[in-house]
Amino acid sequence: MADVVKLAHPSWKAMPESEKQEYERQAKELKRSAPNQAGRLDCKGRPLADRVDTEAVMAKRRLEERKRVVAAWPPGIGVVQEKFLLLNIQSLCELPDGMGYMPCEIGVVEYSLQDGITREFHRFIQPGKPPLGYRYLCQSTSDNTHQIPIEGFELAEGNYHRLWLDLCKFASPNGRNFPPLYSQVTHTAMCEWCLSWLAEMAEEYNSFHVYELDGLVQDLYDHATEGPPPSMSMVASILNTSVFDYEDGSSCEYHASKEVKYCALGTIKRFCFSISDSMAQVYSLNLTPRHLPERPENKGHYTILPSDAFALDRRPMWDPPSRQRTTSQPRGAAYNPPPSYGRDQWNGVTAASTSDGNFPARDIRLHAQPSHSASSSSVPETQALRKPTTPGFVAQLSGAVVAGLGRGRGRGTLGLTPEQMRSLTATTQPQSVGGLQQKMAGMTVHTQPYMDYRQHSSLPPHSTNRP
Secondary structure (H helix, E strand, O other), rough: OOHHHHHHHHHHOOOOHHHHHEEEEEHHHHHHOOOOOOEEOOOOOEEEEHHHHHHHHHHHHHHHHHHHHHHHHOHHHHHHHOEEEEEEEEEEEEOOOOEEEEEEEEEEEEOOOOOEEEEEEEEEEEOOOOOOHHHHHHHHHHOOOOOOOOOOOEEEEEOOHHHHHHHHHHHHHOOOOOOEEEEEEHHHHHHHHHHHHHHHHOOOOOOOEEHHHHHHHHHHHHOOOOOOOHHHHHHHHHHHHOOOOOOOOOOOOOHHOOOOOOHHHHHHHHHHHHHHHHOOOOOOOOOOOOEEEEEOOOOOOOOOOHHHHHOOOOOHHHHHOOOOOOOOOOOOOOOOHHHHOHHHHHHHOEEEEEEOOOEEEHHHHOOOOOOOOEEEEHHHHHHHHOOOOOHHHHHHHHHHHHHHOOOOOOOOOOEOOHHHHHHHHOOOOOHHHHHHHHHHOOOOOOOOOOOOHHHHOOOOOOOOOOO
């Protein structure tokens, strides 16, 4: 082939453009009619010629299945007598890389619009030992959903051959013409795989076909009405309603005792309840207890717990709330703890609260007698100065007036004489907080009595009693 290219290339270069166009057209037609994909591979090394659009194939198959079923229905309301088999399977987990599932429970019911639920089939399945490395996944799925033990479950059926024969006898008593099994669209693939696995374990041929329950509901609506059928999302909301999740008698005895809704039998029975409820007016159904669960008027929907199920909490009924503003409190509003559990009372101080005006005050000095001269050692314990804890305390002694620390949130002042100020700030070297505390311990301070600014029209310019 390389020699042919060398010989033909000079002639191709010398050929006029009009003649080249004919050869180029023939080459394009050849590529379109017989594409050569045999040598091309995808990212996983598989030939592109073998690629199959699984979504398109499944959609085409579902459409053909629905057409065959609808074609066999009697016209008009005669479809209410048709019987359908609804299927649900619970699994311990979904194994990765196409390894399949671990089925542990199967439930099938026979249902018709006219008679409701007529027959039931329910079995627990022995799924086998979990694969190496997947025991935690199986246990976690069991704990969060159906709560079926992964091993040693006494109700699980280990005789797969007998289980398969019972299932076949329930679906087709005569052993011929197996009807389709309807499962929710999100579980169709899992149900198909589990039925194939169960037939393989029983060494029997799998004659079942799993159809989509969502499409069946759409076709039932379309069969009785002239308007457009509900969308798939609307059908999913009908089937997944939580109205019938915990109805009495809807689940098996095991899951009823566990009070969980993830039951194979309970799931498909709730599907039947939802279909009956939504189709009642469409087909003018005469609803019976087989269509919807009974709810006696004189029966309360509650559970009586034993007395030993309660434990007394001996902790305090109320803890002091945070000083921060809550989400329900308007922005800018002041936080006032309850008077009986105030912050000052927890510290052993009896406080008084006033909430009149725009600036509510809570001050321990409302109960104190004013004193103009007192030594620091004679100040009551409840009115003792809070010791400074920051090195910038000296910088706050400006103008010989200091806010009363810890004495009413800054209301009132403490006066220092010039001699006291000079003795505190005489040295130019930085002083520790402890040294300042020792110097102030022996000083005589002048405490001004508490003055309510609301009672005065004007304030001294140097006073710190400002709102």
